[in-house]
Amino acid sequence: MAKMVTLKDLLEDELKDIYSAEKQLIKALPKMVRKASSDELRDALEEHLEVTKRQAGRLERVFEELGSKAKAKTCEAMKGLIEEAEDMMSEDAEDAVLDAAIIGCAQKVEHYEIASYGTVKSWADRIGNNRAAQLLDETLQEEGDADKRLTEIAESMVNAEAQSGNGGSRGSSRSSKKSSSKRR
Numbered sequence: 485m486a487k488m489v490t491l492k493d494l495l496e497d498e499l500k501d502i503y504s505a506e507k508q509l510i511k512a513l514p515k516m517v518r519k520a521s522s523d524e525l526r527d528a529l530e531e532h533l534e535v536t537k538r539q540a541g542r543l544e545r546v547f548e549e550l551g552s553k554a555k556a557k558t559c560e561a562m563k564g565l566i567e568e569a570e571d572m573m574s575e576d577a578e579d580a581v582l583d584a585a586i587i588g589c590a591q592k593v594e595h596y597e598i599a600s601y602g603t604v605k606s607w608a609d610r611i612g613n614n615r616a617a618q619l620l621d622e623t624l625q626e627e628g629d630a631d632k633r634l635t636e637i638a639e640s641m642v643n644a645e646a647q648s649g650n651g652g653s654r655g656s657s658r659s660s661k662k663s664s665s666k667r668r
């Protein structure tokens with residue numbers, strides 16, 4: 485690519501990385517939903533899928549604000565995080581243990597995104613594009629909310645169930661995958 489001369493050039497380059505990250509996540513989340521057993525976790529992941537689709541659209545608006553075209557440049561970090569999640573989900577594990585693993589993987593993704601959005605938001609601020617900064621901040625807040633919700637799900641139920649191992653204390657929140665797929 486052309487030499488990056490200004491902070492705006494760097495911002496546009498980083499936005500391409502994040503745009504790729506969101507697109508990869510849109511493809512990966514449905515698999516995580518299918519592998520999750522806890523209703524709360526599935527709901528949270530499904531909701532985050534919808535939020536993530538909107539975030540990709542919001543990034544397109546940010547590109548517009550900067551006067552450039554939305555383009556993705558493979559985010560290798562997200563690729564790695566998703567590969568690790570897929571490895572983890574192919575392990576033979578108790579439902580609750582797998583749920584705890586999925587939450588861990590999803591939180592690594594959220595933390596990566598929080599770091600990325602925090603950075604591009606401050607760059608957008610610096611170059612004086614308030615609208616772009618505002619849009620990026622909206623997503624930053626959503627990623628933070630998703631992260632907190634995952635912590636709550638882990639700490640209020642999943643981790644305890646995983647701790648007891650084999651079948652142990654199944655909360656009423658946990659229903660079979662079959663019945664839950666009918667719900668939707």
Ligand SMILES: [Fe+2]
Binds near residue numbers: 506536539597627
């Ligand atoms: Fe996101």
